[in-house]
Amino acid sequence: MIKHSIPTLRLRWLTLLLLWPLLLQAAEPLSSWNEGPSKKAITEFVQTVTTQGSKDFVAPAERIAVFDNDGTLWSEQPMYFQILFALDEVKRLAPQHPEWKEQQPFKAVLEGDQKALTESGMDGLIKIVGATHTGISTEAFTANVKAWLAKAVHPKTHKPYTEMVYQPMLELLDYLRANGFKTYIVSGGEVAFMRAWTEEVYGIPPEQVIGTTFVTQYQYNDGKPQILRTPKLAHNDDGPGKPESIDTIIGRRPILAFGNSDGDQQMLQWTAAGTGKRFMGLVHHTDGNREVAYDRESKVGKLDKALDQAKSDNWTLVDMAKEWQRVYSFEPVTKEQQQ
Amino acid sequence: MIKHSIPTLRLRWLTLLLLWPLLLQAAEPLSSWNEGPSKKAITEFVQTVTTQGSKDFVAPAERIAVFDNDGTLWSEQPMYFQILFALDEVKRLAPQHPEWKEQQPFKAVLEGDQKALTESGMDGLIKIVGATHTGISTEAFTANVKAWLAKAVHPKTHKPYTEMVYQPMLELLDYLRANGFKTYIVSGGEVAFMRAWTEEVYGIPPEQVIGTTFVTQYQYNDGKPQILRTPKLAHNDDGPGKPESIDTIIGRRPILAFGNSDGDQQMLQWTAAGTGKRFMGLVHHTDGNREVAYDRESKVGKLDKALDQAKSDNWTLVDMAKEWQRVYSFEPVTKEQQQ
Numbered sequence: 001m002i003k004h005s006i007p008t009l010r011l012r013w014l015t016l017l018l019l020w021p022l023l024l025q026a027a028e029p030l031s032s033w034n035e036g037p038s039k040k041a042i043t044e045f046v047q048t049v050t051t052q053g054s055k056d057f058v059a060p061a062e063r064i065a066v067f068d069n070d071g072t073l074w075s076e077q078p079m080y081f082q083i084l085f086a087l088d089e090v091k092r093l094a095p096q097h098p099e100w101k102e103q104q105p106f107k108a109v110l111e112g113d114q115k116a117l118t119e120s121g122m123d124g125l126i127k128i129v130g131a132t133h134t135g136i137s138t139e140a141f142t143a144n145v146k147a148w149l150a151k152a153v154h155p156k157t158h159k160p161y162t163e164m165v166y167q168p169m170l171e172l173l174d175y176l177r178a179n180g181f182k183t184y185i186v187s188g189g190e191v192a193f194m195r196a197w198t199e200e201v202y203g204i205p206p207e208q209v210i211g212t213t214f215v216t217q218y219q220y221n222d223g224k225p226q227i228l229r230t231p232k233l234a235h236n237d238d239g240p241g242k243p244e245s246i247d248t249i250i251g252r253r254p255i256l257a258f259g260n261s262d263g264d265q266q267m268l269q270w271t272a273a274g275t276g277k278r279f280m281g282l283v284h285h286t287d288g289n290r291e292v293a294y295d296r297e298s299k300v301g302k303l304d305k306a307l308d309q310a311k312s313d314n315w316t317l318v319d320m321a322k323e324w325q326r327v328y329s330f331e332p333v334t335k336e337q338q339q
Numbered sequence: 340m341i342k343h344s345i346p347t348l349r350l351r352w353l354t355l356l357l358l359w360p361l362l363l364q365a366a367e368p369l370s371s372w373n374e375g376p377s378k379k380a381i382t383e384f385v386q387t388v389t390t391q392g393s394k395d396f397v398a399p400a401e402r403i404a405v406f407d408n409d410g411t412l413w414s415e416q417p418m419y420f421q422i423l424f425a426l427d428e429v430k431r432l433a434p435q436h437p438e439w440k441e442q443q444p445f446k447a448v449l450e451g452d453q454k455a456l457t458e459s460g461m462d463g464l465i466k467i468v469g470a471t472h473t474g475i476s477t478e479a480f481t482a483n484v485k486a487w488l489a490k491a492v493h494p495k496t497h498k499p500y501t502e503m504v505y506q507p508m509l510e511l512l513d514y515l516r517a518n519g520f521k522t523y524i525v526s527g528g529e530v531a532f533m534r535a536w537t538e539e540v541y542g543i544p545p546e547q548v549i550g551t552t553f554v555t556q557y558q559y560n561d562g563k564p565q566i567l568r569t570p571k572l573a574h575n576d577d578g579p580g581k582p583e584s585i586d587t588i589i590g591r592r593p594i595l596a597f598g599n600s601d602g603d604q605q606m607l608q609w610t611a612a613g614t615g616k617r618f619m620g621l622v623h624h625t626d627g628n629r630e631v632a633y634d635r636e637s638k639v640g641k642l643d644k645a646l647d648q649a650k651s652d653n654w655t656l657v658d659m660a661k662e663w664q665r666v667y668s669f670e671p672v673t674k675e676q677q678q
């Protein structure tokens with residue numbers, strides 16, 4: 001046992017007291033958010049539901065927060081990163097599939113024929129996703145995703161995709177967890193694709209990631225079991241699929257939900273319709289300089305009907321350009337946008 | 340701030356020291372388990388994976404423990420309690436369905452015609468489950484389950500069904516959680532049926548309950564959204580369905596799995612095939628006095644192939660009659676069975 005003399009202990013306390021303002025500053029939650037209406041709404045909500053004795057107090061077990069991923073926690077332009085992964089995988093796997101040279105939509109991917117690829121439409125996309133996401137075990141697929149993430153970079157910023165995450169939203173996840181919330185992803189992205197990196201990047205463990213799923217098949221293989229991913233869609237976790245999977249998998253109604261597109265509207269409606277205080281937020285992509293400005297007319301992450309409902313139902317609209325001091329952690333804080 | 344004089348503090352320490360043996364006894368884990376091979380295997384496993392620095396140490400986040408429910412955590416004789424619920428619900432709902440008086444299998448249920456009911460087979464059962472479990476919202480269904488549990492009693496013991504849980508298994512759940520494990524149910528039972536009571540009875544929250552599911556449908560209804568349960572089966576959480584749902588929903592491989600029947604065999608295989616130390620356990624229903632003795636020939640909870648694999652692969656077989664001092668918490672400890 002280490003013994004301290006009284007003067008030593010006193011000195012430690014003094015040091016701590018002197019450092020206190022610095023510690024406070026470091027621990028300041030939501031530090032990349034300007035003092036705008038969204039930060040105010042978030043902190044007021046959290047304070048209200050976590051104040052013991054308040055009529056709006058919510059027990060920790062019920063503090064479920066759900067987040068869309070694409071366009072809410074990380075970028076989704078020029079297209080969903082998972083699609084960019086699938087296209088890269090077609091190129092990587094091509095040597096094993098000589099027939100793809102003559103087969104659409106694979107031929108279009110290999111030749112970089114954007115027109116033919118677009119013409120192949122949803123059917124083409126399903127074939128590409130099927131060929132790159134299924135027919136292998138979950139473990140093998142996870143390894144493929146990790147190998148891709150380790151070397152792929154975003155076409156515009158040339159940063160790894162796992163750095164294309166929104167710094168203010170990372171801070172929001174931390175802030176909620178520090179206040180006893182359980183943070184979930186509920187995304188149209190495929191679940192194993194996300195789990196390959198969400199724990200490291202967002203601090204969200206696999207069991208709190210909900211997404212689109214394929215039908216899987218348990219195989220025993222003489223004592224070496226594996227879970228095979230079949231090309232059959234099990235659940236499309238988009239639009240109404242989000243409250244449905246929340247009900248099936250979490251079994252509790254969230255008290256906070258964040259999205260950015262019409263695909264999140266039902267999840268926010270479902271969250272809003274519970275009793276007691278609720279928080280519904282939408283990231284509004286208003287920032288054409290630091291990110292991409294898009295909403296009602298966008299092909300990716302279209303925000304139209306949900307934008308109308310956010311206005312009529314008083315959901316929080318986060319104005320990215322005005323309310324975020326920076327978008328990505330690799331950017332410096334944009335001083336002129338501080339208030 | 341309350342100040343204590345040195346003598347007062349010393350007295351408190353003395354009191355604590357004197358009480359120490361009593362405190363230890365009260366906190367004794369697995370106190371309804373005899374000092375048999377199963378208790379030894381469980382405690383050795385837990386000690387090994389939780390010892391920092393040990394080569395078999397498992398980080399808390401990876402300490403996933405999965406439990407079957409029927410026959411593993413609560414009884415399943417004379418038949419699955421969920422079926423008993425469905426039969427009672429047919430009777431309760433009959434006034435709203437005058438046509439059931441002439442329609443099988445409902446007629447058989449209402450008239451107590453065991454022979455006709457058995458003849459209706461799986462098709463009949465699906466109709467009964469459909470009529471009592473679907474066509475309503477998750478919230479309404481949950482309320483029905485709770486109302487039934489509040490008054491229904493087991494045909495043999497006349498105890499509420501939520502008391503027909505195995506005291507030694509409750510202690511095992513507590514022991515694992517006290518050692519940083521996350522405890523899950525992975526059961527053939529329908530997920531909302533279980534969630535209505537598992538948090539209160541087992542301390543397992545809804546998001547850690549995995550089971551058989553129906554396809555649900557989100558409906559908006561003019562600002563009053565609900566999740567409708569349709570009669571279409573989404574996932575049958577039995578046999579190979581168990582490792583499949585573990586992979587889809589948890590996304591990590593468990594390090595401990597407990598079951599009692601052939602429907603758990605694949606879950607135990609999947610658990611066993613991971614790297615590092617693993618624990619696979621089966622509750623063996625050997626106790627015809629305090630519960631029901633059954634295994635290879637039983638219609639409910641048949642344990643045959645998994646019993647063979649338990650023996651060949653050295654899984655832990657819990658001999659209920661010999662290793663449990665009591666089965667249910669309402670029983671006194673059976674002294675003669677203590678060692």
